Amino acid sequence: MGDGRKIVIATFGSLGDINPYVALAHALKRLGFRPVIATSAFYRDWIEGEGLGFAAVRPDVEELTERLGLDLGGVADRVARDDGFMFRELIFPYLRQSFEDVAAAGEGAAAVVAHSICFSAKLAAERLAVPLFDGVVSPLFLFSAYDPPLGPRSRFVADPRSGLALAYNKALAFAVTHFLAWQGRPIARLRRELGLPHRRGRDLLTGGSYAQATLGLMSPLLAPPQPDHPANVFLAGHTFHDRFTDAAEGLPEPLVDFLEAGAPPIVVTLGSFVVRGRSDFYRAAGHAALRLGRRAVLLVAEEEREALAEGLPPQLFVAGHIRHSLIFPRAAVVAHHGGSGTCGQALRAGHPQLIVPVFGDQGDNAARVERLGVGRRLPYEQCSRERLVEELGALFSDDRYAESAREAAGRIGREDGAAAAAAKISELVGCAAVAVEA
Helix, strand or coil, rough: CCCCCEEEEECCCCCCHHHHHHHHHHHHHHHHCCCEEEEEEEHHEEEHHCCCCECCCCCCCCHEEEEEEECHHHHHHHHHHHCCCHHHHHHHHHHHHHHHHHHCCCCCCCCEEEEECHHHHHHHHHHHHEEEEECCCCCHHCCCCCCCCCCCCCCCCCCCCCCCHHHHHHHHHHHHHHHHHHCCCCHHHHHHHCCCCCCCHHHHHHCCEEEEEECCCCCCCCCCCCCCCCEEEEECCCCCCCCCCCCCCCCCCHHHHHHHHHCEEEEEEEEEEEEECCHHHHHHHHHHHHCCCCCEECCCHHHHHHHHCCCCCCCCCEEECCHHHHHHHCCCCEEECCCCCHHHHHHHCCCCCEEECCCCCHHHHHHHHHHHCCECCHEEEECCCCHHHHHHHHHHHHHHHHHHHHHHHHHHHHHHHHHHHHHHHHHHHHHCCCCCCC
C-alpha cells in the first residue's frame, strides 16, 4: 500500500526533456507530495542532489551507446538525420523493460505523469489503474488543426482562415497521427500482451481517454488555446528550472569578467544534446559576431571547449555548460537551436533570438518564436558565415525585435507552469495540498 502522496514522473531525453519535470517535482513537493523522477540512471546523481526521489528506467545511456556503437555525439547526429531513429532504436526496443521499471516505481503511487514519448509509462499507469497525466513540453505534440505544426517540412496550412484550409488541416492531421500510430505498432503489441484495451490513432500514442489531463508545460505565447484541443488539455505555462549537476547560483568569474569588460554579447548555444561535433557552426557564429563588430559567448560541448578556445580574439569567450537563466539576461541577442526549454529561457530574458533548428520540434518552436516577432530562424544546414552575418545583423538593425522581446518577457515572466500543473494534479487526484518546506 502507498501513502497516497507518491507521484511518479516519467521522462526521457536531454536536459530540455528532464528539467520541466524536475520543476514540476519541486512544485509537487511543496504541496506535500513525494515526487519520484523515473528516467535514465545517467541522471541519478543530479536528481538525488535536487532532493527528489529517483527510480532508474531502462535503457541507460551507457547501454544505448554500447549497443549502437556510438558515443553521445554520434547518437545525437543520427537522431538529427533520421526522423525514425529515436523511436526505432532508442525507445521501442526497450518498451517492455521500461514498462517494468515504471510499473515497479508506480506501486502505491497516487498518480503517474508521463512525458509525451514515455509510452511505457502511460501503459504502466493504466495497468496499475493509477491516474495518468500526459505531460507535453512542446506545442508540436498538441497537434491542432487551427495552429498546426510549423516546421520547415510541414505540409499544413499555417494560418487556416477558410473552411477549406481548416478541413485540409484536419484531414492531414488525421492521416499523420494514424501513420504515426502505425509506426507505433510495438506499443499496440505490448498493450495486447498486457491485456489492455485496444487503442488506435492518436489515442495509442497519448493517454487517450484514460488520462486525467494533458499538462502543457509551455507558454500560451507559443501555444495559445485552440478550439480543437481536447477538453482535458491544461496549458499550465512555462517552467524555468535549469539547474544541472552544478549548484552554482552565479556565473564563473572569468565569464563575469568578460561580460563586464564590454557591451552585451551574442550568446550562442546548441543546448545539451546536439551540441557535440558542431565546432564549424561555433566558428562560423564567432566569425559572424566579429564581422558585425559584436562580442560573443559560445556555449560549446565541454570536451570541445579547449580546442575551440585556442587562438580566439578577446571579443569571443568560449564556455561549456552554463545555466541559460544566468547568461541569457546578460545577452544582446541569443542564437540557439530552438529547444523548448531554451526558447522559454530566451523569451523570459527579453532579447531577440536567432533560432537555428537542427531536428524534431525545434523547427516548429522556431516558427512560433518568429511569429511572435521576437526573432528570426535559419535552418542549421544553412548556417554559413554569410547567412549568420545577415540574420544576426537584421536582429540588431530592426528595433522592433527588441521591443517585441521585451513585451514577451513581461508576459512569460508571470508564468509558473510547474506550480500551476502541480495544483491541477492535486485537484484531480483528490489530495488536499499541504504546504511544506521544499
